């Protein structure tokens with residue numbers, strides 16, 4: 001066959017040459033030669049060609065040189081190195097075979113199909129296949145860090161420096177972060193992210209802490225001081241208390257600056273504490289489909305230092321720090337240094353120093369920091385099986401596994417204020433009686449004052465309450481806001497919803513009354529106590545449901561109110577306008593308050609620091625409820641004025657009044673409750689308005705309401721506590737204000753079972769309580785403080801600004 005083709009070629013060649021010799025056209029001669037070539041090729045490859053292609057494909061799935069089958073028997077299929085037969089074969093060239101037409105191999109520049117080794121064209125063709133080959137044999141994948149350790153383009157250095165010893169010429173300049181995927185020996189996909197020390201040193205470090213008793217706050221300060229000493233740092237670190245953050249999302253979904261690095265210093269408590277809310281927020285964000293899956297990838301990195309007590313809480317040692325570490329990692333944070341766990345019982349501060357020094361060294365060290373994580377760890381199953389952890393994460397030992405697959409530490413129903421908690425100690429130290437695990441009573445200073453004939457509270461002036469027979473109580477010490485003027489902020493539990501053990505309403509009322517009466521009893525030796533008032537004080541007539549926290553959070557609030565009424569105790573319920581559903585369902589109360597702490601969304605966020613993201617919508621909904629579903633109640637807007645926060649815009653307040661149409665608007669200047677250090681209350685005396693400023697505000701407010709055609713006017717006042725009352729003019733009957741309450745009538749109506757409204761239990765406002773008359777109740781003797789000028793010798797005060805007062809009364 002070959003001889004025939006050679007002869008044929010000679011004949012065709014000779015004929016073509018003769019054709020040209022006799023003046024034939026060159027193009028036609030070329031066509032003849034090429035046509036013959038194709039003919040020969042078809043004839044020889046013909047039947048074998050398709051099989052050849054198949055074989056070739058098979059070969060491509062295998063490493064070339066070691067393919068025994070090909071080496072032994074391949075004739076026209078792409079052979080390979082050392083295949084002598086194929087060495088000169090036409091169909092399958094190999095090493096150094098320059099002329100191979102098909103299936104070239106090593107160095108084969110011209111190979112067209114199924115090549116190997118360094119044939120450029122073939123490598124390109126087989127790229128995907130090659131990856132599969134690697135996977136199939138589970139080749140170790142080299143993680144290339146080289147592009148990472150380039151100095152970032154910034155002022156610190158003029159010449160780009162290669163930091164890594166592993167760097168190669170392939171590195172791409174300017175990339176700070178490299179992600180390489182590999183399959184670990186366990187078959188799980190792992191990623192390695194690396195970060196340069198230059199990036200760390202030029203980051204903005206935030207030392208964030210939470211502390212109940214001060215240890216974590218001290219530790220955070222020491223970490224902060226130590227990091228501040230690092231000359232290599234471009235930016236001075238910042239020290240922040242987590243309790244002072246008005247919105248965790250500003251730091252844990254968004255980041256304050258693009259080069260932020262967090263160092264968290266966290267204690268652990270197996271009782272309810274503010275840290276719970278922080279952890280709950282992290283967890284919620286990690287599971288919230290509306291939140292970007294890895295919002296904290298924006299961070300340069302983070303690390304957590306946990307403080308705890310391994311002797312007393314061996315199983316829950318630093319469990320909250322571990323949880324924080326876990327959730328930040330789940331949110332995409334890159335751990336740049338291992339979680340520290342320090343037992344504060346044994347050499348705590350030395351260990352904190354050691355951890356901090358190592359952290360500082362790590363920041364400076366230009367060795368690669370490799371952060372590995374298991375991408376499969378995102379599912380709860382993995383958490384359950386402990387797969388979701390890495391060596392540093394150490395998450396599987398955080399509590400046990402709850403029935404729903406979450407950590408038991410998170411699942412356990414805790415007590416809101418357990419007896420051994422710092423909150424409990426704080427409260428009792430300040431004269432509170434904690435009832436059960438979530439309620440509290442405290443005898444109010446006005447109750448004591450009235451017992452001694454020294455004046456009554458503003459509710460006496462505005463609504464006829466007998467302060468000496470009033471019990472101030474909350475069935476929920478926890479709140480869903482962190483108001484700037486709340487003196488309890490920083491230690492009381494915060495939560496959007498109820499998540500604690502629940503005490504029965506009967507139990508709470510019985511023990512609250514016991515607690516209240518025991519506190520009254522203590523007054524018997526106090527000079528000046530009026531015997532008659534003292535005796536009557538053992539028959540509580542009013543219950544101010546406020547004190548601290550959010551009473552409406554308590555799941556049995558309605559039952560509790562009904563129990564009060566059954567005992568002939570009136571109910572003054574104050575709520576924070578964040579729980580519309582609960583408000584909608586609230587039963588008849590003597591007076592229903594809604595706190596309006598600011599007139600606009602921005603200001604409300606600033607003042608109340610609410611936990612709900614839709615806090616404004618919630619408040620607006622509550623106002624609508626007052627106007628509609630609850631319009632049979634005696635409704636009151638309570639405004640607490642804080643200078644510099646919420647005293648600017650009477651018009652915006654008027655908008656809210658239009659929405660809710662309350663019967664009354666009670667305006668009260670905020671009370672100074674101590675300095676901001678420690679309790680997270682940012683107010684100073686400069687934020688406490690003078691009474692004159694409150695009056696000015698109220699007058700402007702009333703004018704604005706009237707300008708809008710709303711029938712409100714200034715009705716009463718209690719100058720002593722910076723308090724004024726604006727009322728709907730429907731309470732001005734025959735030219736006389738009726739802002740007071742006929743309590744007997746209220747109970748008669750309530751017990752009648754008939755429908756009734758607030759207009760059915762009114763009482764005339766006495767002269768002394770009307771606006772302009774000061775509101776100091778008769779039967780009491782005004783006492784001036786020694787250091788205070790007697791501005792008014794009558795039984796009347798004008799301002800409370802000079803002396804810090806106790807917390808805001810109900």
Ligand SMILES: Cc1cc2nc3c(=O)[nH]c(=O)nc-3n(C[C@H](O)[C@H](O)[C@H](O)COP(=O)(O)O)c2cc1C
Pocket residue numbers: 210211212213214215216217267268269270271307308309310313316317318319344420421422
């Ligand atoms: C009531 C209470 C509960 C505690 N629970 C734990 C705990 O579950 N795990 C732990 O490791 N440490 C626990 N501790 C120890 C504290 O975490 C440790 O004392 C820490 O230093 C307190 O920090 P702080 O002073 O900043 O609040 C508890 C301490 C108290 C008082």
Ligand code: SF4
Pocket residue numbers: 444445446447457458459460465466467468470471472544809810
């Ligand atoms: S201030 Fe509040 S708790 Fe105190 S007596 Fe007046 S209404 Fe009652």
